[in-house]
Amino acid sequence: MSDTRKSKSPDLSRRSLLKAGLAAGAVAGTAGAARAGGDPLITEIQDWNRYLGDGVQSRPYGTPSEFEAHVVRRDVEWLTASTESSVNFTPLHELDGIITPNGLCFERHHGGIAEIDPASHRLMINGLVDTPLVFTMEDLKRFPRENRIYFLECAANSGMEWRGSQLNGCQYTHGMVHCVMYTGVPLKLLLEEAGIKTSAKWIMPEGADASAMTRSIPLEKALDDCLVAFKMNGEALRPEQGYPLRLVVPGWEGNMWVKWLRRLEVGDEPWHQREETSKYTDLMETGKARRFTWVMDAKSVITTPSPQAPVSHGKGPLVISGVAWSGNGRIKRVDVSIDGGRNWKTARIDGPSLPKALHRFYLDIDWDGSDLLLQSRAMDENGFYQPSKNELRAARGENSIYHNNGIQTWHVKADGTVENVEVS
Numbered sequence: 023m024s025d026t027r028k029s030k031s032p033d034l035s036r037r038s039l040l041k042a043g044l045a046a047g048a049v050a051g052t053a054g055a056a057r058a059g060g061d062p063l064i065t066e067i068q069d070w071n072r073y074l075g076d077g078v079q080s081r082p083y084g085t086p087s088e089f090e091a092h093v094v095r096r097d098v099e100w101l102t103a104s105t106e107s108s109v110n111f112t113p114l115h116e117l118d119g120i121i122t123p124n125g126l127c128f129e130r131h132h133g134g135i136a137e138i139d140p141a142s143h144r145l146m147i148n149g150l151v152d153t154p155l156v157f158t159m160e161d162l163k164r165f166p167r168e169n170r171i172y173f174l175e176c177a178a179n180s181g182m183e184w185r186g187s188q189l190n191g192c193q194y195t196h197g198m199v200h201c202v203m204y205t206g207v208p209l210k211l212l213l214e215e216a217g218i219k220t221s222a223k224w225i226m227p228e229g230a231d232a233s234a235m236t237r238s239i240p241l242e243k244a245l246d247d248c249l250v251a252f253k254m255n256g257e258a259l260r261p262e263q264g265y266p267l268r269l270v271v272p273g274w275e276g277n278m279w280v281k282w283l284r285r286l287e288v289g290d291e292p293w294h295q296r297e298e299t300s301k302y303t304d305l306m307e308t309g310k311a312r313r314f315t316w317v318m319d320a321k322s323v324i325t326t327p328s329p330q331a332p333v334s335h336g337k338g339p340l341v342i343s344g345v346a347w348s349g350n351g352r353i354k355r356v357d358v359s360i361d362g363g364r365n366w367k368t369a370r371i372d373g374p375s376l377p378k379a380l381h382r383f384y385l386d387i388d389w390d391g392s393d394l395l396l397q398s399r400a401m402d403e404n405g406f407y408q409p410s411k412n413e414l415r416a417a418r419g420e421n422s423i424y425h426n427n428g429i430q431t432w433h434v435k436a437d438g439t440v441e442n443v444e445v446s
């Protein structure tokens with residue numbers, strides 16, 4: 023795409039030119055090739071065109087092209103003291119659509135990755151039930167199962183950005199989110215199998231990893247849309263994501279989605295575990311902490327352009343793209359501003375619009391090459407708007423880490439480089 027080209031759809035015109043060149047070349051040999059403009063990638067036969075490639079089964083489990091080797095999860099070394107209790111981030115700036123590939127889903131572990139032979143894995147249901155039960159993986163796969171697409175966002179996503187812009191890239195500022203299709207058994211069916219006593223009000227999932235992660239979840243949510251999942255995007259869960267079994271708690275903070283799920287206790291009150299008292303509560307300005315802030319509210323971020331995905335092509339047609347999500351349901355609208363929130367345009371949502379799943383949005387602009395202050399603002403189907411960071415701080419003070427869904431700003435400079443800034 024050159025600066026001077028005025029065509030509205032340069033890609034299309036380029037493609038038709040190319041097609042015409044190739045067709046002519048086939049008939050008229052080198053004359054046709056010369057008409058394609060003398061580009062050696064058109065005029066010369068390349069190795070991959072000349073020699074046979076690898077045969078089937080050379081890659082029994084397929085991996086991305088070697089030219090995509092930079093598309094990986096990344097961590098920030100100074101964030102945590104050890105890698106076993108740490109986090110890495112989804113490369114959002116390299117992805118499109120709404121599904122996160124399994125190998126790129128961010129990881130958050132509190133005691134490292136448990137490596138579990140599914141034949142040795144058990145799920146126990148105990149507490150306020152008629153019949154305590156222990157399931158094998160085989161048992162679980164005999165219950166009716168469902169397929170559903172959900173985002174998972176860690177409550178700490180964007181936590182470093184509370185006081186101002188910190189990390190240079192949406193992978194780091196917003197990459198504690200992923201969205202996959204889960205296959206699993208509705209938790210309701212398993213609880214019904216055990217028989218819930220009338221006094222029961224809460225459940226407590228527990229992980230089989232070294233951190234033995236535990237959280238309290240209201241029974242109402244457990245009976246509503248939670249899944250006990252064994253597959254993601256059609257294949258077995260990855261060890262990093264809780265193989266062989268994890269809890270799916272749609273729309274609620276990632277910490278509750280217990281991985282390597284081994285036990286569900288049914289009780290009549292919350293357990294007040296570490297992860298819902300000293301952690302995953304929000305310290306307010308008064309010194310008091312909010313607790314049980316389960317839902318991940320409406321949020322969005324522009325993934326390209328962004329600091330790790332600068333504009334390399336100069337002015338002219340520019341695809342602005344990003345993701346939006348809400349733990350309260352579907353995203354109804356995403357507005358995008360190129361001038362730091364003064365003016366807004368409604369973006370185009372493309373692909374499936376599913377409740378509690380990522381939504382993909384686009385705004386296609388003709389960039390005049392001047393500085394841009396890019397922002398996106400999501401609205402969910404309940405009319406809930408993503409707040410500015412100032413609005414968020416006015417409501418919640420400056421002590422918070424978790425649940426930062428404030429509007430993100432990227433400064434696109436005339437040379438195409440992009441920086442994390444705050445305008446609110």
Ligand code: MTE
Pocket residue numbers: 127128129130131132133174175176177200228229230231233234235262263264275276277278279280281282
């Ligand atoms: N479950 C267990 N057993 N152990 C853990 O450390 N981390 C939690 C949750 N479930 C955790 C866990 C946190 S804080 C988050 S954000 C999600 O898992 C991360 O899920 P992911 O690693 O699949 O992205």
Ligand code: CO
Pocket residue numbers: 130175176177178276277
């Ligand atoms: Co988390």
